[in-house]
Amino acid sequence: MSTSVRPAVAVHRWWALAVVSMAMFMGVLDSTSVYAALPAIALDLGFEPAEIQWVITAYGVAIGGLLLLGGRLADYAGRRRVFMAAVGVFAAASLACGLAPSSEVLIATRVAQGIGAAVMTPAGLSILMQVFPDGRDRNKALGIWGGLGGTGASAGLLLGGVLTDWAGWAWIFFTNVPVCVVVLLLSVMLLPESPGNRVRLDLPGAITATGALVLLLLTLFRIAEHGTDPLVLVFGAGAAVLATAFVGVERRSPAPLVPMRIFASRTLVGGNLIVVIAGIAVDGLLIVVTLYAQQVLGFSALEFGLTMAIMTVTSVLGVLAGQHLVTRSGFRLVGVSGMILLVVGCLLLSPLPAEGALVKDLLAGLVIFGVGMGAAFVAGQIAALADVHERDSGLAAGLEETAFAVGNTLGAGLASAIAIGFATRGAIDSPGTAALSEGLGLALLVLAGLALFGALGAAILLRTPRRSAVRTRPLG
Incomplete structure (x- = not known):
């Protein structure tokens, strides 16, 4: 069977987008929906205060570590086959998370859930690239996909708050199961299969x-939790050694996991830079606002979720405007504009007074940040996949999703380390609300600086293309 889009699939390609987007959206939701539920989970399963963060960490490490391999597996073994297998793993792990009787079991099942998401997401994205040919429709589809990534992060906070208050934290995971069943049934009907590229993996x-x-x-997580200690040095040195070994292996491999030629595209590099830095800004801000709303202002899980819905709604506006402008004006305008809006949003939020209020201190910043988040992710997503040959679509998808996951992790770890480190400097007891607010404000200023760097990078790396330049061109 040819890897080209069959007529029946072409007719239903927007339904195919809906199917793979449902799966991706679940994966993103589960990365943030547990934030609002952490106090309830800790109480029910007896987590120690220092351990509860691993409910988030276990999922993030599994995704960030395996996304690149997951994308290549889709190219190697067939996209639909790999996608459906990963959805099945994600469903089973989600059920196990909801039924977990202890903290240890929940952490283990969160790792399994992260493994499913790490393969499911790039496989779904490579299917999207297969069913949409070059041009306007592909840009629109990639814009929807990219926008859902940022939107899902903030929507997860709302969903987590609602489900925790109304039904219990386990339903954050149980609700994934019927959605996965629907995705699997629709996959058989709507998604094409590629035969796979059976070269040596x-x-x-x-x-x-x-x-x-x-x-x-x-x-990164160790630094956020404990600062610099010997274990941080061990992990960091190990990462450097393995990264060096990876480069050496790839240069000698006849069938490399990441062919270095893929980085010849400035557009791909620029798109991934935007995705990494936007991911840092988004998850960094989510951590900051989570701590501020719940520990300083005393919001309940539901109140916090409803507050974050403001950013979710405005991010949709950013997605819609961004995907329209990318086709008309190119990646650079949308990417730079989106990153500048992230800078403005962080600066507006940075004062964070200890006696704050939603409308006076959070509303304007969340609105502007949400629009910038949607626009930045749309531009970065499309640019990261724009110059990729079909044979490398899974690889490019894995690279982009890895950039997103690493950015999320960097943002959460960086913002936590700055805020808590500043608030507890020289203190014996837990920080007061005033000190915590100052630390959170400082974290937002750092995020603003990083977003400004991202805007400069987008301006340098992303060309302003002619109309034809936003079409996908194969690498040589």
């Missing part, structure tokens, strides 16, 4: 890349 490259990413993420 680069297992040494996969092992070194995955190990390097996992150790890097563990280093």
